[in-house]
Every structure is written in structure tokens, then in C-alpha cells.
Amino acid sequence: MNKKLLFSALFLCASASAFAQDRKVIDNIVKEVNENSQLEKLAHELLDVVGPRLVGSPQMKQANDWAVKKYSDWGISAKNEKWGEWAGWERGITHIDLISPRVRTLEGTQLAWSPSTNGKAINAEAIILPEITDSVSFQKWLPNVKGKIVLISMNQLSGRPEKNWEEFATKDLFEKFKKEKAEAAKTWAASLAKTGLTAKTLPVALENAGAVAVVINNWSQGFGVDKIFGANTTKVPTLDLSVEDYGLVYRLALNGDKPKLKIEADSKKLGAVPTFNTIAEIKGTQKPNEYVMLSAHFDSWDGASGATDNGSGTILMMEAMRILKKIYPNPKRTILVGHWGSEEQGLNGSRAFVEDHPEIVGNLQALFNQDNGTGRVVNIGGQGFAKSKDYITRWLAAVPDTIKNQIKTSFPGTPGAGGSDFASFVAAGALGYSLSSTSWDYGTYTWHTNRDSYDKLVFDEIRSNVILAAIMVYMASEDPEKTSTEKAKDLPVNERTGKPSTWPVQTKSNRKGGL
Structure with missing residues (x-):
């Protein structure tokens, strides 16, 4: 056998051996x-x-x-x-209750790194961020937050996901809903911009003006789901309420029913x-x-x-x-x-x-x-x-x-x-x-x-x-x-x-x- 044929034979032999090893290992995995x-x-x-x-x-x-x-x-x-x-931060227990005009335990939690209520319950009226025309009107309104719990997210037109609307609504109704939802989001964003603040700096301005808690709804556009990120406040708790319970409290405040909440949010800062x-x-x-x-x-x-x-x-x-x-x-x-x-x-x-x-x-x-x-x-x-x-x-x-x-x-x-x-x-x-x-x-x-x-x-x-x-x-x-x-x-x-x-x-x- 010449050297070329010998080399080819050895190569094929080695390849076959490697293939067999690979196959055995893969089969065992x-x-x-x-x-x-x-x-x-x-x-x-x-x-x-x-x-x-x-x-x-x-x-x-x-x-x-x-x-x-x-x-x-x-x-x-x-x-x-x-x-x-x-x-360092350690989450504790969160309780959020509606205590007036009726009693209901609400679904929600404090955001990561939220300040604690330090073992005491907050009992206060919840108010909503009104539609803002300019930064001057916002500054005039700002003293109203003292001693209050402030809701700062848009209230959703529906807690149903778009998939649900698309499946069950007529085509015209679905298109109407999408248009109204987009317009509401645009109006809310424009109002927030007119405060001169952002979603991150607004909570800080509210706590500095004397608000006792900040409440948001970061709905994830599906049944029962919210995104839970970090708090921007450093002195008062920031909490997320479910789209259903946020809407409840929002409508009560909007219609002058003066909703009162009880909030307990335990957490520890660990340095x-x-x-x-x-x-x-x-x-x-x-x-x-x-x-x-x-x-x-x-x-x-x-x-x-x-x-x-x-x-x-x-x-x-x-x-x-x-x-x-x-x-x-x-x-x-x-x-x-x-x-x-x-x-x-x-x-x-x-x-x-x-x-x-x-x-x-x-x-x-x-x-x-x-x-x-x-x-x-x-x-x-x-x-x-x-x-x-x-x-x-x-x-x-x-x-x-x-x-x-x-x-x-x-x-x-x-x-x-x-x-x-x-x-x-x-x-x-x-x-x-x-x-x-x-x-x-x-x-x-x-x-x-x-x-x-x-x-x-x-x-x-x-x-x-x-x-x-x-x-x-x-x-x-x-x-x-x-x-x-x-x-x-x-x-x-x-x-x-x-x-x-x-x-x-x-x-x-x-x-x-x-x-």
C-alpha cells in the first residue's frame, strides 16, 4: 500500500472512530x-x-x-x-386596602427598592394627577398632594387585552376601541410632558411636595399581568396596583367619592x-x-x-x-x-x-x-x-x-x-x-x-x-x-x-x- 492510500485509510479510520465517539456521547446525553x-x-x-x-x-x-x-x-x-x-434591599409584606367608600383588599405590591412604611400603616385619601395644561398650572396644583396618595398612571379604557377585543368585537368596534385607546395614551403622555417632568422625576417631585405614597399601574396588556420594576422615590413608598383595582380607585377619585386607602409596605434597606x-x-x-x-x-x-x-x-x-x-x-x-x-x-x-x-x-x-x-x-x-x-x-x-x-x-x-x-x-x-x-x-x-x-x-x-x-x-x-x-x-x-x-x-x- 502506498503512503497516499495508507494516509487515506488512517484518516477514514480516525474519522469513523470520532463519529462513533460523537454518536455515543450524543445518544447518552x-x-x-x-x-x-x-x-x-x-x-x-x-x-x-x-x-x-x-x-x-x-x-x-x-x-x-x-x-x-x-x-x-x-x-x-x-x-x-x-x-x-x-x-441592598429586602422585600417585605405589602398590604393595600380600600377602606372608603367601601372595603376591599386590593391587588398590588411595592416596587423594588421602595421605601418602607416603617411598620406603620398609611391611611390617606387617594387623588389623581389631573390633566395638565402647562408647567405653571402643575406647580399651582402640586400643593394639593400634601398628605395624599397620588395615582400617576393613565387609567386604561379596558382591562381586556387587544387579542380579546379582536376575537369578540365586531371589526368596526375593534377599530373604534384601538383608535380611542391610542388617543387616550397620546393625551396622557402630552399632559405628563406639560408638567416639565418625566415618569422618573414626577414621583420625586410628589414626595418632596408632601405626598405620602405614589401609586402606578404598569399594565402588561394581558389579563392579570403588570410589569414590576424599581421605585424612583426615596422617602415614601411607590406601589403598583392591578389594572382592575387601579381603575376602581381612579374612578372613585375622578367622580368625587374620595377613596381612602390603607397601605402597609415593609422593606429593609441593607446598605x-x-x-x-x-x-x-x-x-x-x-x-x-x-x-x-x-x-x-x-x-x-x-x-x-x-x-x-x-x-x-x-x-x-x-x-x-x-x-x-x-x-x-x-x-x-x-x-x-x-x-x-x-x-x-x-x-x-x-x-x-x-x-x-x-x-x-x-x-x-x-x-x-x-x-x-x-x-x-x-x-x-x-x-x-x-x-x-x-x-x-x-x-x-x-x-x-x-x-x-x-x-x-x-x-x-x-x-x-x-x-x-x-x-x-x-x-x-x-x-x-x-x-x-x-x-x-x-x-x-x-x-x-x-x-x-x-x-x-x-x-x-x-x-x-x-x-x-x-x-x-x-x-x-x-x-x-x-x-x-x-x-x-x-x-x-x-x-x-x-x-x-x-x-x-x-x-x-x-x-x-x-x-
Whole structure:
């Protein structure tokens, strides 16, 4: 046999052996997911027992410590890595009651970082922000808020979602409703602008003028859902009422019925507290200084339990790591997972990691991030990297058809400038990919809402995502090639500007939030 034929035979033999190894590992990953899933247990412990994970809260640190313990139990090295400090705050019990002209317990809660009522109940009349003609008229009205609870959001024309109107109303009635709703929103926005203040500065002006509480309704345009973000007041509580109860109190005030509310809102300010990323590692055996990463933010808003934003991504990545450690304990490259803090305030944990670990970022084979809900992955883009198609296509080929065939890819794609933590790596020129999921009405019903709880998770969809993520990591780790970070020369046109997309600028992490 000549040398050429010998080389070909050896190459084919090696290829066949590698294929057999790949097939065995992949089959075992699928088997472990389908027969020994830990997702429900992880979700219960994280979402029901620990609960929401607001940056700076005791629950965030509890979650960090829980994850480190879990990884340790699985034989995986893990640590909490400090990246900054944040204004510490702990949520307490909120009670909001209508006590006149009738009695009703209202559905609502204080916003994150809201001041406390300090163990005492506020009993006061609720008034509404009137229609403002100019800043002078607003200043003349402002003394009226002293000793009052002030409602500062628009009262919705209907607490029914547009989908509900569209399904049941006649076409003419639906169009009439949409027009009236748009006009009401425009009028309200114009009135607010005439105060000379913004939605952020108005509550501060009201508390400085003597208001005893500020009440909003940040309706999420669906049945029973409100967005729960942070308070702007520093002396009096800010609370969100459901669209139904806000409307009730608003109409009573509008019609001169002088509604009185009783409010108890317990919370604690904890000063500056350290903030952490949780990092776990399975050390590589052949190329330990090259890295494949799993990624999901750990923090959440705290209107509910942070289940789909981003408990689902968190347990996905933890389960993938558990399975990889069991099935593929000696990877070719080092496998890392990053559970990031303070994503919700601007990707701060992942941006800090990128700043603090150039040795990892510069030797990153690929990072896979999942954030947008509980659904199966349906989109993967190339993030503007010229050679992404070569790698992603090759790695996806190993994924079962039932999962792979539902995924739409786009290459070279547009580099992510924000939205989730993969963008922190893309901005630094590293291959960060988003595993983007189908909606399950994420934007309306669970994203940052008071309904983002365990029961909204669709575990079979998450299991599919675990299979996908674990196989992609395995294939990236085993790939004989080091991936290329070459940027595409012709990026897609930005739909908003009509101009070619530009590479995002790396942004510094905010390491002292709310202080």
C-alpha cells in the first residue's frame, strides 16, 4: 500500500472512530435528559424556595450559594466571584386596602427598592394627577398632594387585552376601541410632558411636595399581568396596583367619592452589599486554556419568582453542566458556565466578567446564552462573525432532527448590542451566540411581570433546549479547529436606521449600582 492510500485509510479510520465517539456521547446525553431530568427539582428549589433574585437582595446571594452547592454535589468546581456592589434591599409584606367608600383588599405590591412604611400603616385619601395644561398650572396644583396618595398612571379604557377585543368585537368596534385607546395614551403622555417632568422625576417631585405614597399601574396588556420594576422615590413608598383595582380607585377619585386607602409596605434597606457571578468549570484535558461557555443571567426582577426571566435559562445551563460532567467528564477544552448578576440593570455581571477575564474572552471557542423564556429554541444567528456558519452548521448537524429542524439560522447575522449577556462578549469580539426561544406570550405574560412563576415553565421545551445546549458544547469542545473571530465585512442593514449595522462598542460595567 502506498503512503497516499495508507494516509487515506488512517484518516477514514480516525474519522469513523470520532463519529462513533460523537454518536455515543450524543445518544447518552439524550438518554440522560429523557430518563433522569433534574429540571423540575432545580426549578422548585430555585423558584419556590429561594424565589426572585433582585440584585442586592439576600435572595440573590442565597441563589449564588445554592448554585455553588449544587455544582459541588455534582462534582463540578464552582465559585461566587465578586464583581461589584449594589444598593441592598429586602422585600417585605405589602398590604393595600380600600377602606372608603367601601372595603376591599386590593391587588398590588411595592416596587423594588421602595421605601418602607416603617411598620406603620398609611391611611390617606387617594387623588389623581389631573390633566395638565402647562408647567405653571402643575406647580399651582402640586400643593394639593400634601398628605395624599397620588395615582400617576393613565387609567386604561379596558382591562381586556387587544387579542380579546379582536376575537369578540365586531371589526368596526375593534377599530373604534384601538383608535380611542391610542388617543387616550397620546393625551396622557402630552399632559405628563406639560408638567416639565418625566415618569422618573414626577414621583420625586410628589414626595418632596408632601405626598405620602405614589401609586402606578404598569399594565402588561394581558389579563392579570403588570410589569414590576424599581421605585424612583426615596422617602415614601411607590406601589403598583392591578389594572382592575387601579381603575376602581381612579374612578372613585375622578367622580368625587374620595377613596381612602390603607397601605402597609415593609422593606429593609441593607446598605452596600457585594454582588457576584457564579462560575462553574469542567477542566479541559487537551486544550485547557481554550473555553466553551454556557451562559444565563441569574438575577431577576421580583414581582414574582423570575421563572422565565431567567430561571428557565438558569436551570437549563445547570442541567446541561450536570449532564456534561456525567457523560463527558474529560472534555477536550475547558467548559465554563456563567450565571450573571445584574443583567436586568444593564448586563453588569457579564460585562464585568469580560473586563476581568481577557484570558478567557480571548480564547473563547464559543458561548451559548439563553434568556428569553421557557420555549424551545427556534433561532440562532451568527452575530456578525464571518465564519459562524461553518461552526454552527457543523455543530447543529449532530443535534436530533426533532430539535434541529425547528431552528432557523441566519448568517452572518447582526451583532447583538444588548438584550442579554451574549452581547457583552460580542462587543469584545468573542463568539457569543443567543439561543433564542419561541414566545409562549413571554413579552406580555411573564417578562418582568407579577405572574412569572414556576407554573409558567414548559419543562418538555426546556428539556429539548438542554439536549441542544449540551450537544453544541460537546461539539464545540471536540472541534479540531479553533473558531475564527473574523468579523463579516458586510453586515445586514439596520431596519431602524436603514443603514448598515455597525459593531457594538464595549460598555463598562456599573459596579456600584443604586449607591
